[in-house]
Amino acid sequence: MLRYIAKRMVFAIPTLFAVSIVxxxxxxxxxxxxxxxxxxxxxxxxxxVEAGTVAAMRDRYGLxxxxxFQYYKWIAGIxxxxxxxxxxxxxxPVTELIWNRLGxxxxxxxxxxCFVWAIAIPIGILSAVRQYSISDYTATFLAFFFLAVPDFxxxxxxxxxxxxxxxxxxxGLFSAEYVDVSWSLGKLIDFAQHVWxxxxxxGLGSLAALVRIMRANLLDELSKPYVTTARAKGMSEFxxxxxxxxxxxxxxxxxxxxxxxxxxxxxxxxxxxxxxxPTTGPLLLRSLLAQDMYLAGxxxxxxxxxxxxxxxxxxxxxxxxxxxxxxx
Amino acid sequence: xxxxxxxxxxxxxxxxxxxxxxxxxxPAWAADYKQAPILDEQVKAGKLPxxxxxxxxxxxxxxxxxxxxxxxxxxxxxILANGDQYNLTRTIANELLVRWxxxxxxxxxxLAEEFxxxxxxxxxxxxLRKGLKWSDGQPFTADDIxxxxxxxxxxxxxxxxxxxxxxxxxxxxxxxxxxxxxxxFKFETPYxxxxxxxxxxxxxLPVIYPKHYLKQFHEKYNKEGIPALLKANPAxxxxxxxxxxxxxxxxxxxxxxxxxxxxxxxxxxxxxxADSERVAATRNPYYWKIDTAGNQLPYIDNxxxxxxxxxxxxxxxxxSGEFDFAFRHINNSTFKSVxxxxxxxxxxxxxxxxxxxxxxxxxxxxxxxxxPVKRKIFQNxxxxxxLSHAINRQEIIxxxxxxxxxxxxxxxxPEHELFNExxxxxxxxxxxxxxxxxxxxxxxxxxxxGFRLDETGKRFTINFMVADVFGLSYPDIMQMVQQYxxxxxxxxxxxxxxxxxxxxxxxxxxQDAYIWNCVGGLSDAYTDVRCYMPFQKxxxxxxxxxxxxxxxxxxxxxxxxxIKELMAAYDKVNAAVTDDDRRERTKEFLNLSADNxxxxxxxxxxxxxxxxxxxxKNVVNGLPIAGNLWHPAPTLTQWYFDKxxx
Numbered sequence: 008m009l010r011y012i013a014k015r016m017v018f019a020i021p022t023l024f025a026v027s028i029v030x031x032x033x034x035x036x037x038x039x040x041x042x043x044x045x046x047x048x049x050x051x052x053x054x055x056v057e058a059g060t061v062a063a064m065r066d067r068y069g070l071x072x073x074x075x076f077q078y079y080k081w082i083a084g085i086x087x088x089x090x091x092x093x094x095x096x097x098x099x100p101v102t103e104l105i106w107n108r109l110g111x112x113x114x115x116x117x118x119x120x121c122f123v124w125a126i127a128i129p130i131g132i133l134s135a136v137r138q139y140s141i142s143d144y145t146a147t148f149l150a151f152f153f154l155a156v157p158d159f160x161x162x163x164x165x166x167x168x169x170x171x172x173x174x175x176x177x178x179g180l181f182s183a184e185y186v187d188v189s190w191s192l193g194k195l196i197d198f199a200q201h202v203w204x205x206x207x208x209x210g211l212g213s214l215a216a217l218v219r220i221m222r223a224n225l226l227d228e229l230s231k232p233y234v235t236t237a238r239a240k241g242m243s244e245f246x247x248x249x250x251x252x253x254x255x256x257x258x259x260x261x262x263x264x265x266x267x268x269x270x271x272x273x274x275x276x277x278x279x280x281x282x283x284x285p286t287t288g289p290l291l292l293r294s295l296l297a298q299d300m301y302l303a304g305x306x307x308x309x310x311x312x313x314x315x316x317x318x319x320x321x322x323x324x325x326x327x328x329x330x331x332x333x334x335x
Numbered sequence: 336x337x338x339x340x341x342x343x344x345x346x347x348x349x350x351x352x353x354x355x356x357x358x359x360x361x362p363a364w365a366a367d368y369k370q371a372p373i374l375d376e377q378v379k380a381g382k383l384p385x386x387x388x389x390x391x392x393x394x395x396x397x398x399x400x401x402x403x404x405x406x407x408x409x410x411x412x413x414i415l416a417n418g419d420q421y422n423l424t425r426t427i428a429n430e431l432l433v434r435w436x437x438x439x440x441x442x443x444x445x446l447a448e449e450f451x452x453x454x455x456x457x458x459x460x461x462x463l464r465k466g467l468k469w470s471d472g473q474p475f476t477a478d479d480i481x482x483x484x485x486x487x488x489x490x491x492x493x494x495x496x497x498x499x500x501x502x503x504x505x506x507x508x509x510x511x512x513x514x515x516x517x518x519x520f521k522f523e524t525p526y527x528x529x530x531x532x533x534x535x536x537x538x539x540l541p542v543i544y545p546k547h548y549l550k551q552f553h554e555k556y557n558k559e560g561i562p563a564l565l566k567a568n569p570a571x572x573x574x575x576x577x578x579x580x581x582x583x584x585x586x587x588x589x590x591x592x593x594x595x596x597x598x599x600x601x602x603x604x605x606x607x608x609a610d611s612e613r614v615a616a617t618r619n620p621y622y623w624k625i626d627t628a629g630n631q632l633p634y635i636d637n638x639x640x641x642x643x644x645x646x647x648x649x650x651x652x653x654x655s656g657e658f659d660f661a662f663r664h665i666n667n668s669t670f671k672s673v674x675x676x677x678x679x680x681x682x683x684x685x686x687x688x689x690x691x692x693x694x695x696x697x698x699x700x701x702x703x704x705x706x707p708v709k710r711k712i713f714q715n716x717x718x719x720x721x722l723s724h725a726i727n728r729q730e731i732i733x734x735x736x737x738x739x740x741x742x743x744x745x746x747x748x749p750e751h752e753l754f755n756e757x758x759x760x761x762x763x764x765x766x767x768x769x770x771x772x773x774x775x776x777x778x779x780x781x782x783x784x785g786f787r788l789d790e791t792g793k794r795f796t797i798n799f800m801v802a803d804v805f806g807l808s809y810p811d812i813m814q815m816v817q818q819y820x821x822x823x824x825x826x827x828x829x830x831x832x833x834x835x836x837x838x839x840x841x842x843x844x845x846q847d848a849y850i851w852n853c854v855g856g857l858s859d860a861y862t863d864v865r866c867y868m869p870f871q872k873x874x875x876x877x878x879x880x881x882x883x884x885x886x887x888x889x890x891x892x893x894x895x896x897x898i899k900e901l902m903a904a905y906d907k908v909n910a911a912v913t914d915d916d917r918r919e920r921t922k923e924f925l926n927l928s929a930d931n932x933x934x935x936x937x938x939x940x941x942x943x944x945x946x947x948x949x950x951x952k953n954v955v956n957g958l959p960i961a962g963n964l965w966h967p968a969p970t971l972t973q974w975y976f977d978k979x980x981x
Binding site (some may be wrong): 037039043044046047059060062063067082090096098099100104109115163166167171172174176177178179180181183186187252254273279280281282283285289292296297299 | 407411416417418421423494495496532554569570572575576579583589592606609611613616641642643645647648651652656657662681770833834835836838839
């Protein structure tokens with residue numbers, strides 16, 4: 008078991024390296040650099056653009072150096088000092104900007120995951136047990152409907168409905184009066200009042216896949232002889248269902264953690280921009296648009312780490328629940 | 336009595352507003368100065384000096400629209416969560432040596448209570464108000480301006496290139512301190528537009544560098560202490576980076592990140608831009624303006640900005656009454672109907688803002704293209720006239736701008752003193768027949784598909800760069816222009832791109848043509864002539880080689896005689912000293928520009944708008960603004976909440 012985990016972790020390291028290189032190259036692919044964006048910004052504000060100033064800044068930021076040298080400087084800083092470089096756009100070290108946001112991103116992802124599982128598993132069971140019934144069709148229809156609606160549209164509509172019909176303050180994770188105060192019971196309640204909307208919006212999009220997986224898995228199990236045997240022995244239908252086939256059907260669901268975590272995080276980016284959440288999403292979008300490369304590169308790297316950790320967790324969970332995987 | 340005379344001078348110079356002011360006017364003496372109630376306790380506790388000691392000897396007296404206001408309240412507004420620091424600048428930071436009057440007609444005293452221009456338009460003397468103080472209570476004097484000049488502007492490490500506002504013909508200004516309150520700006524050659532330039536937002540440079548605070552970060556004053564400071568600031572590699580991280584030219588993010596930086600602004604930052612989900616500022620107890628009854632301004636205690644990532648949410652929150660004021664990002668035609676309908680639920684009203692450039696959409700052919708065939712055709716005025724007649728402007732305005740616009744060339748607005756009817760109207764009639772007649776003379780041969788051939792026998796194709804910027808729907812407009820051009824046999828190929836890529840193309844002179852908006856619709860037609868002649872400035876590059884030549888005769892390419900004549904006409908504008916002379920020279924210059932017909936305008940802009948709470952008073956309707964004339968900072972100190980109106 009330990010050997011298995013160690014092996015998976017060793018595999019994760021080259022993946023991370025590859026991701027960091029690809030991320031860094033992709034950020035640099037568009038023409039121009041951060042200073043091009045800065046010049047455009049100045050221009051649109053009626054400011055003067057002096058070529059000399061821009062050249063001096065380019066020199067200062069090291070933007071005129073070859074890309075492999077910039078990458079080396081960045082990655083060496085991370086590995087040796089935990090220094091992710093400077094965000095040009097904010098004039099601050101990247102580490103000061105991202106940890107807080109990364110925390111909210113992770114919290115949002117975990118809450119969403121819990122929400123999706125709590126909804127998807129019962130609906131999946133219901134659809135499998137009452138296959139081709141009205142409830143099966145309704146659940147399937149709704150799940151596919153939410154899969155088909157783009158999440159930014161869902162976010163906008165949900166916000167409009169909550170604001171216009173229920174008079175709730177939308178956007179962000181806190182009301183204005185709680186933004187700058189430290190945590191308290193009031194702030195926690197306020198947070199709960201705000202956080203459910205993005206959780207539902209992000210969660211509904213990935214609901215369909217999980218419902219369908221649960222349903223298909225369970226259908227496979229329901230027709231197996233051990234179910235018939237248990238039923239013949241007079242076991243109650245509900246107990247039978249939860250004790251045997253559902254447990255088996257959950258197995259493949261565990262392996263979905265690996266891909267649902269990145270899906271939630273990337274879905275979160277768009278929804279966060281639309282709903283103005285203090286997560287990494289909006290920061291990543293802006294840093295990419297501004298070609299603020301150390302900030303963007305660090306964010307992509309950290310999100311990739313999260314994804315790889317997610318995959319690792321699902322591998323380990325699978326190994327724990329399924330001895331066949333351990334043996335391979 | 337000196338104060339009273341000064342006040343009358345200010346009143347007289349503000350034109351229309353003075354009529355409203357004269358009624359309730361009563362002289363306020365030092366002892367009568369009043370302050371915001373939230374400051375009372377601090378004064379009682381001895382933490383703040385009394386209001387009379389915080390104000391300068393002769394405070395600036397702000398003119399009012401609805402009369403004297405009431406203290407208190409928090410102005411809730413909004414800002415994009417990233418890259419929108421100019422929004423803060425435009426809302427609360429617009430303190431300058433001299434300022435434009437609210438009607439954008441005349442340059443008036445501001446931090447400088449008096450200013451004088453020499454008869455040859457080379458020397459400018461500014462006398463500061465006595466007793467001005469930074470937001471930390473330290474005096475603001477000529478030494479602060481000299482610190483900017485000697486240690487920032489003339490320091491090659493901090494300012495590798497000199498700001499064009501303070502240079503003329505490539506030579507930087509010479510600033511001399513006459514006494515503690517008087518400085519002299521001297522240029523080598525006439526620079527009659529200097530006062531106008533200085534009165535725009537970007538003219539703030541001399542007054543944003545508090546010497547007593549910033550000298551600790553400057554090599555010249557604190558060589559020994561800097562290594563220790565660098566250690567505490569891991570983001571800064573050397574003293575230049577350290578200095579730039581404490582204050583920044585052009586209001587880059589560090590300016591809105593540093594809570595310690597003393598300013599002369601009406602509100603000082605309490606929650607910086609990058610840290611939280613909102614930005615907040617509170618009143619500067621040392622602000623140097625009063626109202627006509629001797630109340631220290633501003634009226635409003637605090638300003639908060641909710642950081643949002645999406646303009647849609649801004650509009651939603653405005654209509655649900657979560658903001659008292661909103662302007663940028665949602666004041667375009669996309670949101671107008673939603674915001675109009677939401678006035679009741681949001682308890683706000685819509686106020687006109689005259690943000691009127693010279694054109695919302697102008698076609699800029701590259702007159703100095705590297706392709707000799709295209710260059711020859713683009714430089715042919717008749718070709719530009721033909722293309723202009725081929726465009727059905729009214730149809731574009733009706734379909735793309737839902738009727739918000741008027742067919743016009745690039746020209747000053749009809750309401751402005753520089754309006755030239757011929758310049759605005761010439762060649763705007765939709766007349767494909769006429770267009771074809773002209774083109775038949777230039778490129779008579781056509782290929783099988785009906786497209787015209789150039790002199791080498793190849794199809795004449797314009798590769799048109801189109802970026803979707805400013806919410807002005809350029810891709811939609813160009814689809815229509817492409818069709819109109821096809822109808823007269825001109826092949827336009829649309830290349831969609833983004834602003835950053837366009838920027839690199841301009842710099843390399845690679846584009847055939849592109850579409851953009853044009854500044855210079857109101858008084859900025861004096862100083863910002865980039866659309867009226869080849870002129871080196873951002874965003875407008877229709878003849879970049881000639882513009883380079885104009886800036887420095889050793890670079891670029893020497894333009895033809897007619898363009899040189901146009902440039903000489905603008906030199907005369909710059910040499911003019913009196914307002915009347917300058918106006919006449921500029922009219923001559925614009926007339927000459929109309930003769931040359933350098934670029935093709937499509938639509939004249941209509942006023943924009945802002946949303947303000949129904950509780951807010953002293954808000955000027957129809958205020959003229961521009962990219963470099965900021966808003967609402969110049970008038971925001973006089974806004975106040977009147978809770979009695981619902």
